[in-house]
Amino acid sequence: MEQLNGTNGQTHNGNTPNGWNGTIMKSKDTYALMRDCNANSRLTAQHYLWKELLGFLTHPDIPVGDANLKVADVATGNGIWLHDFARGKPSSVQLHGFDISLDQVVPQPWLPNNIHMHTWSIFHEPPSEFVGYFDVVHVRLITVVVKNNDPRPVLANLRKLLKPGGYLQWDEVDTINCSIQTIPGISGSNLDKLFPSSGGMILGKASSQTL
Template sequence: MSVNDYCFTRDIVDNNRINLQHYLWIELFGYHIHPAIPTSNPTLRIADIGTGTGIWLTDLARRLPDSVSLDGLDISFDAAPPPKWLPSNITLKSFDIKADVPDHLRGIYDIVHIRNFSFIIRDPEIEQVTRNLLQVLKPGGYIQWAEPDVDSFRINKGEPDSKIDALRNLAAACQDRDSLFRGTWVAKLSTVLEDIGLEEVQADVKDGAFHTNVAIHECNLVIPLLIARKMKDKTVEERVKQLMPEAEKETGDGSHFAFTRYTVIGRKGAE
Protein backbone atom coordinates (compact mmCIF):
# COMPACT_ATOMS: atom_id res chain seq x y z
CA MET A 1 0.00 0.00 0.00
CA SER A 2 1.41 3.38 -0.94
CA VAL A 3 0.79 6.73 0.72
CA ASN A 4 -1.12 7.83 -2.40
CA ASP A 5 -3.62 4.97 -2.03
CA TYR A 6 -5.26 6.80 0.88
CA CYS A 7 -8.52 8.25 -0.45
CA PHE A 8 -8.56 11.35 1.76
CA THR A 9 -6.42 14.47 1.76
CA ARG A 10 -4.37 14.46 5.01
CA ASP A 11 -4.91 18.18 5.41
CA ILE A 12 -6.20 20.38 8.23
CA VAL A 13 -9.83 19.86 7.21
CA ASP A 14 -9.48 16.08 7.20
CA ASN A 15 -7.55 16.10 10.49
CA ASN A 16 -10.38 17.98 12.16
CA ARG A 17 -12.88 15.49 10.73
CA ILE A 18 -10.85 12.56 12.10
CA ASN A 19 -10.53 14.08 15.56
CA LEU A 20 -14.20 14.97 15.91
CA GLN A 21 -15.22 11.62 14.44
CA HIS A 22 -13.21 9.90 17.18
CA TYR A 23 -15.13 11.56 20.00
CA LEU A 24 -18.45 10.86 18.31
CA TRP A 25 -17.45 7.21 17.90
CA ILE A 26 -16.67 6.98 21.62
CA GLU A 27 -20.01 8.67 22.36
CA LEU A 28 -21.76 6.04 20.24
CA PHE A 29 -20.01 2.94 21.65
CA GLY A 30 -19.19 4.15 25.16
CA TYR A 31 -15.63 2.87 25.45
CA HIS A 32 -12.10 3.20 24.07
CA ILE A 33 -11.25 -0.46 24.70
CA HIS A 34 -14.07 -3.02 24.72
CA PRO A 35 -14.96 -3.99 28.31
CA ALA A 36 -14.31 -7.68 27.55
CA ILE A 37 -10.62 -6.91 26.89
CA PRO A 38 -8.54 -6.88 30.11
CA THR A 39 -6.44 -3.75 30.68
CA SER A 40 -5.24 -4.18 34.27
CA ASN A 41 -1.69 -5.22 33.32
CA PRO A 42 0.48 -2.10 33.88
CA THR A 43 2.97 -3.23 31.21
CA LEU A 44 0.48 -3.67 28.38
CA ARG A 45 1.73 -3.00 24.87
CA ILE A 46 -0.96 -1.57 22.60
CA ALA A 47 -0.85 -0.79 18.87
CA ASP A 48 -3.15 1.59 17.00
CA ILE A 49 -3.13 0.62 13.31
CA GLY A 50 -3.60 3.51 10.89
CA THR A 51 -3.16 5.94 13.76
CA GLY A 52 -3.68 9.05 11.60
CA THR A 53 -3.77 12.07 13.91
CA GLY A 54 -3.04 9.79 16.87
CA ILE A 55 -6.29 10.85 18.54
CA TRP A 56 -7.29 7.38 19.78
CA LEU A 57 -3.89 6.93 21.44
CA THR A 58 -3.65 10.39 22.97
CA ASP A 59 -7.20 10.14 24.33
CA LEU A 60 -6.46 6.64 25.68
CA ALA A 61 -3.09 7.57 27.21
CA ARG A 62 -4.60 9.61 30.03
CA ARG A 63 -6.82 6.68 31.01
CA LEU A 64 -4.00 4.15 31.46
CA PRO A 65 -0.78 4.11 33.51
CA ASP A 66 2.32 5.72 31.98
CA SER A 67 3.93 2.28 32.11
CA VAL A 68 1.67 1.08 29.27
CA SER A 69 3.41 1.26 25.85
CA LEU A 70 1.31 2.83 23.11
CA ASP A 71 2.49 2.53 19.49
CA GLY A 72 0.93 4.38 16.57
CA LEU A 73 1.45 2.42 13.34
CA ASP A 74 0.85 3.96 9.91
CA ILE A 75 2.36 4.42 6.45
CA SER A 76 2.38 8.20 6.90
CA PHE A 77 2.58 10.51 9.90
CA ASP A 78 1.69 13.70 8.04
CA ALA A 79 -1.50 13.94 10.11
CA ALA A 80 0.14 13.20 13.47
CA PRO A 81 1.62 15.75 15.89
CA PRO A 82 5.43 15.97 16.10
CA PRO A 83 6.65 13.09 18.31
CA LYS A 84 8.02 15.50 20.95
CA TRP A 85 4.46 16.78 21.56
CA LEU A 86 3.07 13.31 22.26
CA PRO A 87 2.83 11.67 25.71
CA SER A 88 6.15 10.01 26.59
CA ASN A 89 4.75 6.46 26.28
CA ILE A 90 3.52 6.96 22.68
CA THR A 91 5.82 5.95 19.82
CA LEU A 92 5.14 6.25 16.09
CA LYS A 93 6.27 3.37 13.87
CA SER A 94 6.03 2.82 10.12
CA PHE A 95 3.79 -0.07 9.16
CA ASP A 96 2.01 -1.07 5.96
CA ILE A 97 -1.01 -3.19 6.81
CA LYS A 98 -1.04 -4.73 3.32
CA ALA A 99 2.65 -5.71 3.26
CA ASP A 100 4.60 -8.48 4.97
CA VAL A 101 4.92 -7.91 8.71
CA PRO A 102 8.50 -6.96 9.65
CA ASP A 103 10.22 -9.23 12.17
CA HIS A 104 10.52 -6.53 14.84
CA LEU A 105 6.72 -6.20 15.03
CA ARG A 106 5.84 -9.88 15.18
CA GLY A 107 4.11 -11.14 18.31
CA ILE A 108 4.71 -8.09 20.51
CA TYR A 109 1.28 -6.55 21.21
CA ASP A 110 -1.32 -7.37 23.85
CA ILE A 111 -3.99 -5.29 22.12
CA VAL A 112 -4.23 -4.21 18.49
CA HIS A 113 -6.78 -1.49 17.70
CA ILE A 114 -7.81 -0.71 14.15
CA ARG A 115 -10.58 1.61 12.97
CA ASN A 116 -11.91 3.20 9.79
CA PHE A 117 -10.32 1.04 7.10
CA SER A 118 -13.56 0.42 5.22
CA PHE A 119 -12.53 2.89 2.48
CA ILE A 120 -9.02 1.40 2.26
CA ILE A 121 -9.38 -2.38 2.25
CA ARG A 122 -11.10 -4.15 -0.63
CA ASP A 123 -13.01 -7.39 -0.18
CA PRO A 124 -10.27 -9.62 -1.70
CA GLU A 125 -7.69 -8.10 0.68
CA ILE A 126 -9.46 -8.62 3.99
CA GLU A 127 -8.23 -12.12 4.82
CA GLN A 128 -4.53 -11.29 4.30
CA VAL A 129 -4.83 -8.00 6.17
CA THR A 130 -6.44 -9.81 9.09
CA ARG A 131 -3.67 -12.43 9.10
CA ASN A 132 -1.12 -9.61 9.22
CA LEU A 133 -2.84 -8.21 12.30
CA LEU A 134 -2.77 -11.66 13.87
CA GLN A 135 1.00 -11.80 13.37
CA VAL A 136 1.67 -8.67 15.45
CA LEU A 137 -0.35 -10.02 18.40
CA LYS A 138 1.11 -11.91 21.33
CA PRO A 139 -0.50 -15.28 22.12
CA GLY A 140 -3.55 -14.39 24.17
CA GLY A 141 -3.66 -10.87 22.75
CA TYR A 142 -6.78 -9.14 21.45
CA ILE A 143 -7.80 -7.44 18.21
CA GLN A 144 -10.38 -4.65 18.43
CA TRP A 145 -11.62 -3.65 14.98
CA ALA A 146 -14.11 -0.79 14.57
CA GLU A 147 -15.75 0.14 11.27
CA PRO A 148 -18.75 1.74 9.60
CA ASP A 149 -20.34 -0.77 7.23
CA VAL A 150 -20.11 1.00 3.87
CA ASP A 151 -22.47 -1.57 2.37
CA SER A 152 -25.20 -0.50 4.84
CA PHE A 153 -25.24 3.10 3.57
CA ARG A 154 -28.65 4.75 3.48
CA ILE A 155 -30.14 8.23 3.80
CA ASN A 156 -32.50 8.73 6.73
CA LYS A 157 -35.16 11.42 6.39
CA GLY A 158 -35.78 13.98 9.12
CA GLU A 159 -39.51 13.78 8.40
CA PRO A 160 -41.44 11.45 6.08
CA ASP A 161 -41.82 14.22 3.48
CA SER A 162 -38.27 15.64 3.85
CA LYS A 163 -36.31 16.18 0.65
CA ILE A 164 -33.09 14.21 0.23
CA ASP A 165 -32.31 14.84 -3.45
CA ALA A 166 -29.11 16.81 -2.81
CA LEU A 167 -27.82 14.30 -0.26
CA ARG A 168 -28.55 11.45 -2.66
CA ASN A 169 -26.77 13.22 -5.52
CA LEU A 170 -23.87 14.16 -3.25
CA ALA A 171 -23.33 10.52 -2.31
CA ALA A 172 -23.63 9.44 -5.95
CA ALA A 173 -20.98 11.95 -7.03
CA CYS A 174 -18.25 9.85 -5.44
CA GLN A 175 -19.81 6.40 -5.13
CA ASP A 176 -19.29 3.68 -7.71
CA ARG A 177 -16.03 5.22 -8.93
CA ASP A 178 -13.96 2.57 -7.13
CA SER A 179 -14.51 -0.77 -5.44
CA LEU A 180 -13.56 0.87 -2.13
CA PHE A 181 -17.10 2.23 -1.98
CA ARG A 182 -18.71 -1.16 -2.46
CA GLY A 183 -16.99 -3.27 0.19
CA THR A 184 -19.06 -5.92 1.94
CA TRP A 185 -16.49 -7.27 4.41
CA VAL A 186 -17.41 -5.26 7.51
CA ALA A 187 -20.66 -7.12 8.22
CA LYS A 188 -18.74 -10.41 7.79
CA LEU A 189 -15.80 -9.41 10.01
CA SER A 190 -16.75 -11.70 12.92
CA THR A 191 -16.69 -14.69 10.58
CA VAL A 192 -13.38 -13.56 9.05
CA LEU A 193 -11.77 -13.38 12.49
CA GLU A 194 -13.15 -16.78 13.48
CA ASP A 195 -11.96 -18.33 10.22
CA ILE A 196 -8.34 -17.35 10.91
CA GLY A 197 -8.52 -18.88 14.37
CA LEU A 198 -9.38 -16.07 16.76
CA GLU A 199 -11.31 -17.07 19.85
CA GLU A 200 -14.03 -15.34 21.92
CA VAL A 201 -15.08 -13.30 18.88
CA GLN A 202 -17.96 -10.92 19.49
CA ALA A 203 -19.48 -7.98 17.65
CA ASP A 204 -20.97 -4.81 19.12
CA VAL A 205 -23.33 -3.43 16.46
CA LYS A 206 -24.74 0.10 16.66
CA ASP A 207 -27.18 2.05 14.52
CA GLY A 208 -27.18 4.99 16.92
CA ALA A 209 -29.71 7.44 18.23
CA PHE A 210 -31.09 9.95 15.72
CA HIS A 211 -29.26 12.94 17.25
CA THR A 212 -25.95 11.06 17.34
CA ASN A 213 -26.32 9.99 13.72
CA VAL A 214 -26.99 13.58 12.65
CA ALA A 215 -23.88 14.79 14.49
CA ILE A 216 -21.75 12.08 12.86
CA HIS A 217 -23.26 12.95 9.48
CA GLU A 218 -22.42 16.64 9.89
CA CYS A 219 -18.85 15.69 10.82
CA ASN A 220 -18.56 13.52 7.71
CA LEU A 221 -20.41 15.76 5.27
CA VAL A 222 -17.05 17.09 4.13
CA ILE A 223 -15.96 13.61 2.94
CA PRO A 224 -17.31 13.90 -0.65
CA LEU A 225 -15.32 17.11 -1.15
CA LEU A 226 -12.14 15.57 0.31
CA ILE A 227 -12.49 12.55 -1.96
CA ALA A 228 -13.07 14.74 -5.02
CA ARG A 229 -9.97 16.80 -4.20
CA LYS A 230 -7.87 13.67 -3.72
CA MET A 231 -9.13 12.31 -7.04
CA LYS A 232 -8.09 15.62 -8.65
CA ASP A 233 -11.29 15.47 -10.64
CA LYS A 234 -12.44 19.06 -11.12
CA THR A 235 -15.77 17.96 -12.58
CA VAL A 236 -16.63 15.97 -9.47
CA GLU A 237 -15.28 18.68 -7.19
CA GLU A 238 -17.44 21.36 -8.82
CA ARG A 239 -20.48 19.07 -8.70
CA VAL A 240 -19.93 18.49 -4.96
CA LYS A 241 -19.56 22.25 -4.32
CA GLN A 242 -22.75 22.90 -6.27
CA LEU A 243 -24.72 20.36 -4.26
CA MET A 244 -23.39 21.28 -0.82
CA PRO A 245 -25.68 24.28 0.04
CA GLU A 246 -28.82 22.27 -0.62
CA ALA A 247 -27.35 19.23 1.15
CA GLU A 248 -26.71 21.41 4.19
CA LYS A 249 -30.31 22.62 4.06
CA GLU A 250 -31.59 19.04 3.93
CA THR A 251 -29.31 18.20 6.85
CA GLY A 252 -30.76 21.13 8.79
CA ASP A 253 -34.15 19.49 8.38
CA GLY A 254 -32.76 16.34 10.00
CA SER A 255 -31.99 14.18 6.96
CA HIS A 256 -28.61 12.47 7.09
CA PHE A 257 -26.28 9.78 5.78
CA ALA A 258 -26.45 6.68 8.00
CA PHE A 259 -24.37 3.53 8.39
CA THR A 260 -24.50 0.55 10.73
CA ARG A 261 -21.29 0.57 12.77
CA TYR A 262 -19.37 -2.36 14.21
CA THR A 263 -16.79 -2.99 16.89
CA VAL A 264 -15.56 -6.58 16.61
CA ILE A 265 -13.09 -8.17 19.03
CA GLY A 266 -11.30 -11.51 19.18
CA ARG A 267 -8.50 -13.16 21.15
CA LYS A 268 -5.48 -14.95 19.74
CA GLY A 269 -5.13 -18.42 21.23
CA ALA A 270 -2.10 -19.59 23.20
CA GLU A 271 0.64 -21.07 21.07
Protein backbone atom coordinates in the same frame (compact mmCIF):
# COMPACT_ATOMS: atom_id res chain seq x y z
CA MET B 1 13.92 2.43 20.09
CA GLU B 2 15.85 1.74 16.94
CA GLN B 3 14.71 3.37 13.74
CA LEU B 4 13.07 0.90 11.40
CA ASN B 5 14.43 0.84 7.89
CA GLY B 6 12.50 0.55 4.65
CA THR B 7 9.00 1.49 3.57
CA ASN B 8 7.34 -1.08 5.83
CA GLY B 9 8.31 0.60 9.06
CA GLN B 10 9.96 3.90 9.90
CA THR B 11 9.98 5.40 13.34
CA HIS B 12 8.65 8.95 13.44
CA ASN B 13 11.45 11.21 14.67
CA GLY B 14 9.78 14.58 14.25
CA ASN B 15 11.97 15.63 11.30
CA THR B 16 9.37 14.97 8.63
CA PRO B 17 7.00 17.87 7.74
CA ASN B 18 3.54 17.35 9.16
CA GLY B 19 0.05 18.09 7.87
CA TRP B 20 -1.24 19.11 11.30
CA ASN B 21 0.05 22.67 10.87
CA GLY B 22 -2.22 23.45 7.93
CA THR B 23 0.24 22.55 5.19
CA ILE B 24 -1.27 20.40 2.46
CA MET B 25 1.14 17.54 1.96
CA LYS B 26 1.93 16.10 -1.44
CA SER B 27 0.37 12.66 -1.68
CA LYS B 28 2.84 9.81 -1.26
CA ASP B 29 0.29 7.00 -1.26
CA THR B 30 -3.23 6.04 -2.29
CA TYR B 31 -5.02 7.81 0.58
CA ALA B 32 -8.01 9.55 -1.01
CA LEU B 33 -8.50 12.33 1.55
CA MET B 34 -6.46 15.37 2.53
CA ARG B 35 -3.86 15.57 5.29
CA ASP B 36 -4.23 19.18 6.35
CA CYS B 37 -5.51 21.08 9.38
CA ASN B 38 -9.15 20.57 8.41
CA ALA B 39 -8.56 16.84 7.98
CA ASN B 40 -6.99 16.71 11.43
CA SER B 41 -10.07 18.37 12.90
CA ARG B 42 -12.27 15.88 11.05
CA LEU B 43 -10.34 12.92 12.46
CA THR B 44 -10.60 14.27 16.00
CA ALA B 45 -14.34 14.95 15.74
CA GLN B 46 -14.88 11.58 14.04
CA HIS B 47 -13.09 9.84 16.90
CA TYR B 48 -15.36 11.26 19.59
CA LEU B 49 -18.52 10.72 17.53
CA TRP B 50 -17.48 7.12 16.95
CA LYS B 51 -16.77 6.62 20.65
CA GLU B 52 -20.22 8.05 21.44
CA LEU B 53 -21.88 5.66 18.98
CA LEU B 54 -20.11 2.57 20.30
CA GLY B 55 -20.31 3.54 23.94
CA PHE B 56 -16.70 2.53 24.61
CA LEU B 57 -13.12 3.04 23.45
CA THR B 58 -12.03 -0.54 23.93
CA HIS B 59 -14.54 -3.36 24.08
CA PRO B 60 -15.59 -4.16 27.68
CA ASP B 61 -14.41 -7.76 27.24
CA ILE B 62 -10.82 -6.64 26.55
CA PRO B 63 -8.73 -6.38 29.74
CA VAL B 64 -6.69 -3.17 29.72
CA GLY B 65 -5.68 -2.87 33.37
CA ASP B 66 -2.17 -4.33 33.09
CA ALA B 67 0.46 -1.69 33.89
CA ASN B 68 2.78 -3.22 31.26
CA LEU B 69 0.17 -3.38 28.50
CA LYS B 70 1.39 -3.02 24.90
CA VAL B 71 -1.20 -1.54 22.54
CA ALA B 72 -1.14 -0.79 18.80
CA ASP B 73 -3.45 1.53 16.88
CA VAL B 74 -3.28 0.74 13.16
CA ALA B 75 -4.34 3.38 10.61
CA THR B 76 -3.80 5.79 13.48
CA GLY B 77 -4.27 9.01 11.47
CA ASN B 78 -3.40 11.82 13.86
CA GLY B 79 -3.10 9.46 16.82
CA ILE B 80 -6.24 10.65 18.59
CA TRP B 81 -7.29 7.12 19.60
CA LEU B 82 -3.95 6.52 21.32
CA HIS B 83 -4.09 9.86 23.13
CA ASP B 84 -7.59 9.07 24.38
CA PHE B 85 -6.59 5.56 25.43
CA ALA B 86 -3.58 6.92 27.34
CA ARG B 87 -5.78 8.97 29.68
CA GLY B 88 -5.48 7.61 33.20
CA LYS B 89 -3.02 4.89 32.17
CA PRO B 90 0.43 4.62 33.77
CA SER B 91 3.42 5.68 31.69
CA SER B 92 4.58 2.05 31.68
CA VAL B 93 1.81 1.23 29.17
CA GLN B 94 3.45 1.20 25.73
CA LEU B 95 1.38 2.70 22.90
CA HIS B 96 2.33 2.44 19.23
CA GLY B 97 0.60 4.02 16.24
CA PHE B 98 1.01 2.75 12.67
CA ASP B 99 -0.03 4.42 9.42
CA ILE B 100 1.09 4.69 5.80
CA SER B 101 1.84 8.36 6.50
CA LEU B 102 2.67 10.28 9.66
CA ASP B 103 1.94 13.68 8.12
CA GLN B 104 -0.93 14.24 10.57
CA VAL B 105 0.99 13.29 13.69
CA VAL B 106 2.65 15.94 15.83
CA PRO B 107 6.46 15.83 16.07
CA GLN B 108 7.76 13.08 18.35
CA PRO B 109 9.08 15.53 21.00
CA TRP B 110 5.49 16.68 21.56
CA LEU B 111 4.22 13.15 22.16
CA PRO B 112 4.11 11.49 25.58
CA ASN B 113 7.17 9.33 26.17
CA ASN B 114 5.15 6.12 25.92
CA ILE B 115 3.55 6.92 22.52
CA HIS B 116 5.59 5.96 19.46
CA MET B 117 4.62 6.37 15.81
CA HIS B 118 5.72 4.26 12.83
CA THR B 119 4.96 4.12 9.12
CA TRP B 120 3.59 0.78 8.00
CA SER B 121 1.14 -0.44 5.36
CA ILE B 122 -1.46 -3.00 6.39
CA PHE B 123 -0.79 -4.76 3.08
CA HIS B 124 2.82 -5.52 4.06
CA GLU B 125 4.31 -7.94 6.55
CA PRO B 126 4.65 -6.29 9.97
CA PRO B 127 8.13 -5.18 11.06
CA SER B 128 9.82 -8.20 12.64
CA GLU B 129 10.28 -6.53 16.04
CA PHE B 130 6.51 -6.12 16.37
CA VAL B 131 5.48 -9.67 15.44
CA GLY B 132 3.79 -11.21 18.47
CA TYR B 133 4.40 -8.00 20.44
CA PHE B 134 1.02 -6.50 21.35
CA ASP B 135 -1.65 -7.37 23.89
CA VAL B 136 -4.24 -5.28 22.03
CA VAL B 137 -4.39 -4.17 18.40
CA HIS B 138 -7.02 -1.60 17.40
CA VAL B 139 -8.00 -0.64 13.85
CA ARG B 140 -10.91 1.44 12.61
CA LEU B 141 -12.60 2.39 9.33
CA ILE B 142 -10.35 0.65 6.82
CA THR B 143 -12.83 -1.36 4.72
CA VAL B 144 -12.76 1.37 2.06
CA VAL B 145 -9.13 0.49 1.33
CA VAL B 146 -9.48 -3.30 1.48
CA LYS B 147 -8.42 -4.71 -1.87
CA ASN B 148 -10.62 -7.00 -3.98
CA ASN B 149 -13.25 -7.00 -1.24
CA ASP B 150 -11.06 -9.51 0.62
CA PRO B 151 -10.02 -8.54 4.16
CA ARG B 152 -8.15 -11.77 4.84
CA PRO B 153 -4.64 -10.51 3.91
CA VAL B 154 -5.15 -7.47 6.14
CA LEU B 155 -6.54 -9.58 8.96
CA ALA B 156 -3.58 -11.96 8.70
CA ASN B 157 -1.09 -9.09 9.04
CA LEU B 158 -2.96 -7.57 11.96
CA ARG B 159 -3.05 -10.87 13.81
CA LYS B 160 0.70 -11.25 13.41
CA LEU B 161 1.11 -8.22 15.64
CA LEU B 162 -0.64 -9.96 18.53
CA LYS B 163 0.81 -11.94 21.38
CA PRO B 164 -0.79 -15.37 21.91
CA GLY B 165 -4.11 -14.65 23.56
CA GLY B 166 -4.05 -11.01 22.49
CA TYR B 167 -7.08 -9.04 21.31
CA LEU B 168 -7.83 -7.48 17.93
CA GLN B 169 -10.58 -4.83 17.93
CA TRP B 170 -11.72 -3.83 14.44
CA ASP B 171 -14.34 -1.06 14.33
CA GLU B 172 -16.35 -0.52 11.15
CA VAL B 173 -19.59 0.94 9.83
CA ASP B 174 -22.26 -1.59 8.88
CA THR B 175 -22.45 -0.52 5.24
CA ILE B 176 -24.72 -3.44 4.30
CA ASN B 177 -27.62 -2.74 6.65
CA CYS B 178 -27.31 0.98 7.34
CA SER B 179 -29.52 3.60 5.69
CA ILE B 180 -29.90 7.35 5.37
CA GLN B 181 -32.26 9.05 7.81
CA THR B 182 -34.22 11.74 5.99
CA ILE B 183 -36.92 14.24 6.94
CA PRO B 184 -40.35 13.75 5.31
CA GLY B 185 -41.00 16.32 2.60
CA ILE B 186 -37.33 17.19 2.13
CA SER B 187 -35.52 15.69 -0.84
CA GLY B 188 -32.67 13.34 0.00
CA SER B 189 -31.35 13.08 -3.56
CA ASN B 190 -28.01 14.70 -2.73
CA LEU B 191 -27.56 12.36 0.21
CA ASP B 192 -28.38 9.44 -2.09
CA LYS B 193 -25.49 10.51 -4.32
CA LEU B 194 -23.10 11.13 -1.43
CA PHE B 195 -23.88 7.94 0.48
CA PRO B 196 -22.13 5.40 -1.81
CA SER B 197 -19.03 7.56 -2.22
CA SER B 198 -18.69 7.91 1.56
CA GLY B 199 -18.61 4.16 2.08
CA GLY B 200 -22.03 4.30 3.72
CA MET B 201 -20.78 6.33 6.67
CA ILE B 202 -23.77 8.67 7.00
CA LEU B 203 -25.82 7.79 10.07
CA GLY B 204 -24.66 4.23 9.66
CA LYS B 205 -24.70 1.71 12.44
CA ALA B 206 -21.32 1.43 14.14
CA SER B 207 -20.00 -2.01 14.97
CA SER B 208 -16.97 -3.38 16.73
CA GLN B 209 -15.53 -6.87 16.44
CA THR B 210 -13.02 -8.42 18.78
CA LEU B 211 -10.88 -11.45 18.06
